[in-house]
Amino acid sequence: MASETSSDSPLFSTxxxxxxxxxxxxxxxxxxxxxxxxxxxxxxxxVNVLGHAHPHIVxxxxxxxxxxxxxxxxxxxxxxxxxxxxxxxxTFADCVFFGNSGAEAVECAIKTARRYHYSKGAxxxxxxxxxxxxxxxxxxxxxxxxxxxxxxxxxxxxxGGFDQVKLGDEKALKAxxxxxxxxxxxxxxxxEGGIVPVPTAELRELRALCDQHGLLLVLDEIQSGMGRTGxxxxxxxxxxxxxxxxxxxGLGAGFPVGVCLATREAAxxxxxxxxxxxxxxxPLAMAVAGAVLDVILGDGFLDHVQRTGLxxxxxxxxxxxxxxxxxxxxxxxxxxxxIKCRAPNGDIANAAREEGLLLVAAGDNVVRLLPPLTIGEAxxxxxxxxxxxxxxxxxxxxxxxS
Ligand SMILES: *Cc1c(COP(=O)(O)O)cnc(C)c1O
Numbered sequence: 001m002a003s004e005t006s007s008d009s010p011l012f013s014t015x016x017x018x019x020x021x022x023x024x025x026x027x028x029x030x031x032x033x034x035x036x037x038x039x040x041x042x043x044x045x046x047v048n049v050l051g052h053a054h055p056h057i058v059x060x061x062x063x064x065x066x067x068x069x070x071x072x073x074x075x076x077x078x079x080x081x082x083x084x085x086x087x088x089x090x091t092f093a094d095c096v097f098f099g100n101s102g103a104e105a106v107e108c109a110i111k112t113a114r115r116y117h118y119s120k121g122a123x124x125x126x127x128x129x130x131x132x133x134x135x136x137x138x139x140x141x142x143x144x145x146x147x148x149x150x151x152x153x154x155x156x157x158x159x160g161g162f163d164q165v166k167l168g169d170e171k172a173l174k175a176x177x178x179x180x181x182x183x184x185x186x187x188x189x190x191x192e193g194g195i196v197p198v199p200t201a202e203l204r205e206l207r208a209l210c211d212q213h214g215l216l217l218v219l220d221e222i223q224s225g226m227g228r229t230g231x232x233x234x235x236x237x238x239x240x241x242x243x244x245x246x247x248x249x250g251l252g253a254g255f256p257v258g259v260c261l262a263t264r265e266a267a268x269x270x271x272x273x274x275x276x277x278x279x280x281x282x283p284l285a286m287a288v289a290g291a292v293l294d295v296i297l298g299d300g301f302l303d304h305v306q307r308t309g310l311x312x313x314x315x316x317x318x319x320x321x322x323x324x325x326x327x328x329x330x331x332x333x334x335x336x337x338x339i340k341c342r343a344p345n346g347d348i349a350n351a352a353r354e355e356g357l358l359l360v361a362a363g364d365n366v367v368r369l370l371p372p373l374t375i376g377e378a379x380x381x382x383x384x385x386x387x388x389x390x391x392x393x394x395x396x397x398x399x400x401x402s
Contacts, residue, residue, distance in 0.1 A: 025052020042360035049250035051372035060291035079286030092241035093261035098281030102222035102248035103137025108260035115269030135192035191223035194364030195338025226250030230306035230334030309334035351390035
């Protein structure tokens with residue numbers, strides 16, 4: 001299917017869109033405007049953690065919509081306090097700040113880390129160490145944090161204060177820590193970079209380095225959080241705790257909401273007047289996110305993610321073995337999986353779509369599988385079968401072309 005590049009479109013040309021639109025969704029299925037059914041294993045890029053039209057969150061949105069949508073953070077918003085308490089109980093955090101997106105959650109994390117040192121009498125500590133292959137969002141500060149030239153090009157001088165090192169290069173990391181360093185920021189499992197896990201030992205080493213140098217450890221769990229890896233936040237697998245973390249994507253399961261989580265100590269510089277958001281944490285967002293948490297933190301839910309994730313990973317490994325010319329290896333955790341491809345990842349995602357399976361490409365020539373966390377075994381079997389057919393079709397078209 002061709003991308004829509006029509007010059008009379010009223011929209012910015014920022015997206016290379018697939019010429020496909022959907023009318024409705026049912027659990028893991030998306031139904032296109034032409035009636036075709038697709039198995040949704042991209043989930044709005046790790047957003048639709050409960051699939052589409054999940055009755056519990058639909059009900060929460062409807063009920064709240066009839067009461068109150070928005071008031072402003074000038075007033076108390078009881079839903080914020082309730083959701084904040086729930087997030088604090090489920091994580092390392094003591095307190096939270098709500099925004100509307102992932103990038104805003106990262107911006108808040110960066111501001112919180114810098115402001116912490118400022119309030120401790122070390123205003124020179126502003127620099128944040130980040131890692132190659134990272135993705136932290138598309139605002140001016142977050143593209144500088146991510147450091148990817150393709151996102152920085154043409155947008156003027158990059159926001160200052162970020163030092164980027166190679167993932168796993170301990171020597172470079174230690175050399176990058178200086179008297180102006182405020183924090184280390186990392187995704188415990190890189191998403192856009194190509195489902196690149198950070199080894200447990202490395203996360204523990206980062207925690208130790210932060211403690212040793214008085215730095216804050218900031219985790220970007222926007223994609224890896226909300227149960228995606230089978231734990232509520234992915235860093236729990238490593239048995240460490242950060243000082244600050246950004247969570248978004250799955251938090252609203254499709255309703256735009258993000259959050260910056262922090263310990264009381266790390267957030268101590270964020271006093272009245274230092275930060276704000278017009279829409280952040282409005283009653284609609286709080287009602288939906290609260291309902292999402294009801295489900296994800298419910299009995300046995302994360303066990304289900306671990307179990308189905310393992311099952312999917314095993315079945316994908318068999319597919320990889322069957323198509324060694326096209327795909328190389330499966331990696332990731334829980335239901336945040338990637339297949340490293342030999343053929344172009346875009347070709348494989350396109351072929352899968354032709355078979356009615358939606359995947360999404362990532363860096364390092366990877367296709368990601370980010371199904372709803374509610375996915376069942378029958379749908380996993382169906383997806384794997386469709387992927388197998390898609391890979392066979394790619395093989396055949398390659399053979400025909402040569
Ligand atoms: C998606 C993502 C972001 C940006 O989130 P937006 O809601 O698009 O601003 C930041 N960090 C990570 C790890 C992400 O996956």
